[in-house]
Amino acid sequence: MTDLSVRIGDITLANPIMPGSGTLAEGMADVFDLSRLGAIVTKTFTDDLREGNAPPRVAELQNSTLFSIGIPSKGTDYYLNKTVPFYQKFNTPIVASISADTTEGFGALAAKLSDSGVVAIEANISCPNLKKDGLAFGMDPVATEEVIRAMKAATHLPVWAKLSPNVGDIAVIARAAENGGADALVTANAMLAMAIDIETWQPRVANLMGGITGPATKPVIMRMVYQCAQAVSIPVIGCGGVSNAADAIEYMLAGATAVQMGTQSFVQPTAMVKLLDDLTAYCERRGIAKVSKLTGAMRMFSPEQLARQGSL
Amino acid sequence: MSLCAVKPDEAGAGDSFPVAENLCTIVSNDWVNEEYRLLIVDAPAIALAAKAGQFFHLMCPPDGESGNFLRRPMSIHRIDREQGQLHFLYKVQGSGTRGLATLGQGDTLDALGPVGQGFTLPRGTQHVVMIGRGVGLATLAPLAQEAVAAGAKVTAILSARMASLLMAEDALRSDGAEVVIVTDDVGNSDTTSLEALLRRVHADRPIDFVATCGSKRLTRLLQDFSTEFGIAGQVALEQRMGCALGMCFACVMPFRNTAADGTRTVGYRRVCWDGPVFNLEETVL
Numbered sequence: 081m082t083d084l085s086v087r088i089g090d091i092t093l094a095n096p097i098m099p100g101s102g103t104l105a106e107g108m109a110d111v112f113d114l115s116r117l118g119a120i121v122t123k124t125f126t127d128d129l130r131e132g133n134a135p136p137r138v139a140e141l142q143n144s145t146l147f148s149i150g151i152p153s154k155g156t157d158y159y160l161n162k163t164v165p166f167y168q169k170f171n172t173p174i175v176a177s178i179s180a181d182t183t184e185g186f187g188a189l190a191a192k193l194s195d196s197g198v199v200a201i202e203a204n205i206s207c208p209n210l211k212k213d214g215l216a217f218g219m220d221p222v223a224t225e226e227v228i229r230a231m232k233a234a235t236h237l238p239v240w241a242k243l244s245p246n247v248g249d250i251a252v253i254a255r256a257a258e259n260g261g262a263d264a265l266v267t268a269n270a271m272l273a274m275a276i277d278i279e280t281w282q283p284r285v286a287n288l289m290g291g292i293t294g295p296a297t298k299p300v301i302m303r304m305v306y307q308c309a310q311a312v313s314i315p316v317i318g319c320g321g322v323s324n325a326a327d328a329i330e331y332m333l334a335g336a337t338a339v340q341m342g343t344q345s346f347v348q349p350t351a352m353v354k355l356l357d358d359l360t361a362y363c364e365r366r367g368i369a370k371v372s373k374l375t376g377a378m379r380m381f382s383p384e385q386l387a388r389q390g391s392l
Numbered sequence: 393m394s395l396c397a398v399k400p401d402e403a404g405a406g407d408s409f410p411v412a413e414n415l416c417t418i419v420s421n422d423w424v425n426e427e428y429r430l431l432i433v434d435a436p437a438i439a440l441a442a443k444a445g446q447f448f449h450l451m452c453p454p455d456g457e458s459g460n461f462l463r464r465p466m467s468i469h470r471i472d473r474e475q476g477q478l479h480f481l482y483k484v485q486g487s488g489t490r491g492l493a494t495l496g497q498g499d500t501l502d503a504l505g506p507v508g509q510g511f512t513l514p515r516g517t518q519h520v521v522m523i524g525r526g527v528g529l530a531t532l533a534p535l536a537q538e539a540v541a542a543g544a545k546v547t548a549i550l551s552a553r554m555a556s557l558l559m560a561e562d563a564l565r566s567d568g569a570e571v572v573i574v575t576d577d578v579g580n581s582d583t584t585s586l587e588a589l590l591r592r593v594h595a596d597r598p599i600d601f602v603a604t605c606g607s608k609r610l611t612r613l614l615q616d617f618s619t620e621f622g623i624a625g626q627v628a629l630e631q632r633m634g635c636a637l638g639m640c641f642a643c644v645m646p647f648r649n650t651a652a653d654g655t656r657t658v659g660y661r662r663v664c665w666d667g668p669v670f671n672l673e674e675t676v677l
Binding site for chain 2: 102103104105107108110111112121123131132135136138140141142143144145147149152253294345346347348349350
């Protein structure tokens, strides 16, 4: 029997599989038992009420989607009184994902969640920092460190930094989050992208730009997970185009401790359950007693191997 | 095989999860006229528990260079529990429906569902009037079946460009609906003619529920009509979707909200989860 448990800082999860923020809602409980998940990461909310972007909000691309949702939010009271109690029906730790317009806003919201029943807070730092000309927190190492530090000062709960992939050197941001006190990194959010309809000559999402997600993004985020895992000593959670057990194993070999699945759940709502079954079968077939042994276990080409290939 | 992919012979009445990736076998998928195809599938019990106005989110085969990565929402044209079959009536117009059109007898269709909030017929409804145009007719047919079963009279007004494009007529008649046909050819499908028709039907036998799908013009007409006479009514809406389970928030449309103190605001709701059937008075067109 394979031990599927993984440790994310002080938290032990029953298995390494969880939904990416914004890809699971109450409706998923109509499809499978959410108690099977390692964690339930809820959709990002803000303290204030927000409607989100105008539709159309989604465009289909090759093996991927362009989403521009805009963080609609029913606010903190709704989250505490409706969302958390709903997911507490399941035997699965809840991770809150939050966003705010300012560093202080992130800290204040984190404080409100301290006794809410969630086990950790994921900081969605891909949103614009209104005090820095709208540049996303996650695109700036200083802002990243400040946000995480403000949250850590405001709550005893572990803080996961969900990084933006829209940066030149993800390792710099990863180290900034770790310096700020992050307990884990989630690598990464959606890549900024756009698409135009050649018949109407209009953008395919009303907001002009959105985030590309899905299997097509996996190799890019794979590289970033590897770079993050090399740069920091805190756990890295891989998130980008995970569709099946093979993708999860690949992310773990690159250095991820756990993985989040997102877009695939929209296409195949049972995909996380199937992933778990297939991951277990893989470990049993390979004689892997603990799934955590996969983390960072990629084998580099050795100098001897390279010499044999005629590396010049 | 995943936990929730259900084949027809494996589904039991006691399944605790109401939504599944139902693997349905294609019985037929033929043209019914020059624009529409009728897809008939053998479906498991979970799928057959669908209610009028609910829908399925279909995995469509690739169409040339378009991989059809996302599923496509499809309303149910007929729930045939005796035969254990579902009928879908669709217009072939985009890459998703072009992919669907490639499915043949014996092939498998992955149909996620049933999902969404269907029609809610008020208790004691005596006379339902439904107006549909184009593929909107497909969505209304199961409501006629449910309404007749609940003891209501159903008048179905079918609108089309020409009589040869009408499809649900026979099904509606065999379900016990009185069918009234209006066409652009004959010149009695315009809003003015339809409004006069509604008034005549209402005078003849009071209407206590109206339903529509597929046309903004008809929805507006029914909004005005139902407001004037204080009649309850619902509309089934369509929107481009991501997940169909209320998770991705892609399929929102604006709706009127009324707060406890009577204040009216407009806010987005998810067509897949809060609908696709909405009350007429809340719908913003």
